[in-house]
Ligand SMILES: Nc1nc2c(c(=O)[nH]1)N(C=O)[C@@H](CNc1ccc(C(=O)N[C@@H](CCC(=O)O)C(=O)O)cc1)CN2
């Protein structure tokens with residue numbers, strides 16, 4: 001085995017061990033905690049939508065104990081300004097993501113997912129949104145994101161223009177000046193970590209929302 005292959009294998013094992021721990025933590029949360037967290041995350045996210053004036057948003061449909069709760073799409077859709085669109089992901093056979101507008105109807109799909117039924121807009125459709133809300137199992141202080149391991153969001157995020165670094169004194173989302181969408185991961189309390197293992201293909205997020213701390217910038 002070459003050193004590079006060995007490094008890749010080691011990284012995968014370390015990531016898988018952390019992923020298992022994070023999923024176990026999430027499954028251990030009582031319903032009362034995930035319910036209360038969903039309300040707080042929704043409120044914080046809707047405040048972010050208003051503050052940034054986001055018109056087009058891409059989000060996801062939380063399943064199980066994922067942060068945000070199953071009614072996140074409905075709450076976001078209600079908060080959109082006239083003409084605004086909410087895009088939701090469709091998982092493709094190779095784990096890449098297509099996107100469609102949420103029209104109020106969702107259908108059961110593979111892996112316990114609920115997906116939109118509208119026309120498919122293509123994998124690059126998220127380039128056009130103002131705000132991209134992404135699922136994550138954890139996010140590090142430097143913005144590195146740990147996902148479910150399919151590489152779906154690494155691919156989606158890699159299609160966006162590179163964000164300009166934000167100044168350390170950046171006051172908040174209104175100072176966002178990069179051309180692509182503001183990228184924000186929704187997390188439970190306890191899922192912000194000082195560091196997580198990162199591979200070259202990993203794409204960081206610009207901010208996180210947690211129930212207790214609310215919106216918090218990362219240095220990307
Ligand atoms: N809500 C949501 N939608 C998403 C993602 C996600 O993480 N969450 N994805 C992120 O890339 C993509 C789909 N990738 C996924 C990969 C694995 C599993 C999964 O392991 N499902 C479990 C059941 C989960 C549960 O009930 O909590 C399973 O198949 O057993 C789900 C989605 C696109 N849409």
Ligand SMILES: Nc1ncnc2c1ncn2[C@@H]1O[C@H](COP(=O)(O)OP(=O)(O)OP(=O)(O)O)[C@@H](O)[C@H]1O
Pocket residue numbers: 015145146147148149150151152153154155158199201202
């Ligand atoms: N741009 C890409 N194109 C094709 N495959 C990719 C890309 N980025 C990552 N992958 C593949 O996805 C797999 C999972 O990557 P990783 O363990 O970093 O997942 P993750 O970031 O936790 O998952 P996700 O992005 O779905 O939340 C890896 O095997 C990797 O090769």
